Amino acid sequence: MLIIESALYTVNFFIAVMVALFEKRDISAAWAWLLVMTLLPGIGIILYLFLGRKLNKQQIFNLKTQEQFGIVEMANYQKKSRHNRIKLKYELQNELVEMFLNSDNAILTxxxxxxxxxxxxxxxxxxxxxxxxxxxxxxxxxxxxxxxxxxxxxxxxxxxxxxxxxxxxxxxxxxxxxxxxxxxxxxxxxxxxxxxxxxxxxxxxxxxxxxxxxxxxxxxxxxxxxxxxxxxxxxxxxxxxxxxxxxxxxxxxxxxxxxxxxxxxxxxxxxxxxxxxxxxxxxxxxxxxxxxxxxPMQIVSSGPESDIQKIKQGYIKMIMGAREHIRIETPYFIPDDALMETLLIALKSGLKIDLVIPNKPDHPFVYRATEYYARQLMEAGANVYAYQNGFMHVKAIVVDDVVVSLGSANWDIRSFKLNFEANAFIYHQNTVLDIKETINRDIKNSQKISPEYFNAQSVYTRFKQLASRLLSPLL
Missing domain, CATH: 3.30.870.10 (Endonuclease Chain A)
Structure with a gap:
């Protein structure tokens, strides 16, 4: 019996290592799955089969649909005629248009x-x-x-x-x-x-x-x-x-x-x-x-069938192109290292960041992880607000008065890598100002989170935040 158990554990460990080494994925997620499969022999493999496998784009979507609608033809035309395209007012807008054309065939309309x-x-x-x-x-x-x-x-x-x-x-x-x-x-x-x-x-x-x-x-x-x-x-x-x-x-x-x-x-x-x-x-x-x-706007889609996290890349590009003020609303704030680093660089560069999150959870682990990362951002100089007038579920980012992104994508690893999402990226100043005003109204209905807010939390709550953060690649 001991020999059988040893053999099964060896096979389990070998499969776990092969998965971690040969399946292309973020290193933190690879280590997380390696840990799960090693510590939970057999069960970890089953969890991986249901929750950890990646998708193949060619097996999912019939890309000819875009050809039938003429999307590919229009996207190719806009790519080729970039110098003849109608230029938008701000360089950040034009750079986003170019990026999404190349990564998602997202035509500018x-x-x-x-x-x-x-x-x-x-x-x-x-x-x-x-x-x-x-x-x-x-x-x-x-x-x-x-x-x-x-x-x-x-x-x-x-x-x-x-x-x-x-x-x-x-x-x-x-x-x-x-x-x-x-x-x-x-x-x-x-x-x-x-x-x-x-x-x-x-x-x-x-x-x-x-x-x-x-x-x-x-x-x-x-x-x-x-x-x-x-x-x-x-x-x-x-x-x-x-x-x-x-x-x-x-x-x-x-x-x-x-x-x-x-x-x-x-x-x-x-x-x-x-x-x-x-x-x-x-x-x-x-x-x-x-x-x-x-x-002017683009509809941008992202999903696990692609290694390109298109909406997340859009968020990073917007933050990098900001000159004064970044406003973010999201029910779940669990950024990966790249996105968090970009936000921290923006703060160190003197930009103002306002982050609005809910004041209550709808998913306990996700909310505690949100609190953990919100605290890191606050300690780096951002203004963090907890919305008080019910539950806040908006997924939006506004950069200066230049561009807004709004849609289904949250600021978490699940939305960036595991969910199929769709966002509108809008380059119209009046629309940007209108969305900005909705965020400003939400801030008025929010409590500004201070260090005292977190210091007053129990040891157990802080433990849940730390534990949830460790699970963030899998949430």
Whole structure:
């Protein structure tokens, strides 16, 4: 028996070392997984299979979707004609445009109009109105769709539109939606709607991709109206959950050319999940959007299928290009070494940084890790604020009056490496100022965190912060 146990331990250790050496990943995560697999023989390997494996881009996304929409052709044209492209006002804006063109084929569009929502009730009122007005198709993708009052309202609208002959597609994350939702959408499916969990395994309870979550929140209606931001679908997002109280988030409603990018992103995610679905992508999915408004922006996607952490790189580039003031709002602040170092350099260079985080957890380990890193930033000279008027779920960064990024990506390692995310990078001064003002209002509803705030915490709380920080590569 002892010989068998020794042999199994040796095999386990050999596999752990091979994984750590030959799978390309961040060194801290490699050491974390090596430690888990070594200290938990057998169990560690199983955890790795479900939570630690990387993805292969070619096995997931049908990249021809972007070709069908003309995204690749437009991106290549913008790359080749960089000297003839319309120049934006600030060099940082032009450098971000170039970077995202090369890393994500994220085309720069200018004929856009944006409405900003900071309140869930108002956002869903407008969304439901737009859904009721759909004539051709509704493509809807959310991390979370709860089976509650708000989710039921959404389902009823989708059923009514499907009865009218509108093509309805719903894509949800099975982890974010807390289990199977097919029964919840049974009537919608019966009336012709299509509903898919994102990349669900054909073996329901044996899904080696469970750690890779579709955290995007995208809606496209008739190819003319698009939504992107932080709100999911559920009663808590409109302030009906007493645990969280008022839910502070930010979402964008977009009219114009960038809707095409949201449409392309949706269909790439759809085809990755609905392997048997066939969609004839006709002109109705990308109609001409001619607006007088000019809001330059790019839609940038990132996910574990790529080694390039595109949204994180965007954050770093924005910080490096700042000249005066950086404002950040995020519910989870767990930066990796590169991002933290960039922030510390900005502080040492005399820049002002405001960081707004929640004053309460929705995920205990993540919140304690957030406190740990927020304290490090505060001690380096940043202003750190704990939002007091409910739960703060905004994912935004504003640099000076030059650029804003807003979408689904949190400031944590999970969003950078493990989740599928989508953000809008906007280069329109009035929009930047509007988002900046929402952050300033949140600061007024916040408590500024001082050294005394942390010093007053119990030894146990500080221990949880340290322990959570050690788990941060895996959170």
């Amino acid at each position: 200018q004929q856009n109009d944006i409405t900003i929502f900071t309140d869930g009730i108002k956002k869903f009122k407008q969304l439901f109105e737009d859904l009721r007005g759909a004539k051709n198709h509704i493509n809807l993708e959310y991390f979370t769709i709860y089976d509650d009052d708000l989710g039921t309202q959404l389902r009823k609208i989708l059923i009514d539109k499907a009865k009218e002959g509108v093509k309805v597609r719903v894509l949800y994350d099975i982890f974010g939606s807390k289990g199977s939702k097919q029964r919840f959408f049974k009537e919608l499916i019966a009336h012709g709607g299509e509903v898919q969990p994102f990349m669900q395994s054909k073996w329901r309870y044996l899904n080696f991709r469970i750690n890779f979550r579709n955290h995007r929140k995208i809606v496209v209606i008739d190819g003319t109206i698009g939504y992107i931001g932080g709100f999911n679908v559920g009663d808590q997002y409109i302030g009906k959950n007493s645990r969280f109280g008022y839910w502070r988030d930010t979402h964008l409603r977009i009219l114009g050319s960038s809707v095409l990018q949201l449409q392309s992103r949706f269909f790439m995610d759809w085809f990755a999940s609905a392997k048997t679905s066939s969609v004839a992508i006709g002109l109705e999915y990308f109609p001409q959007n001619e607006l007088d408004q000019s809001v």
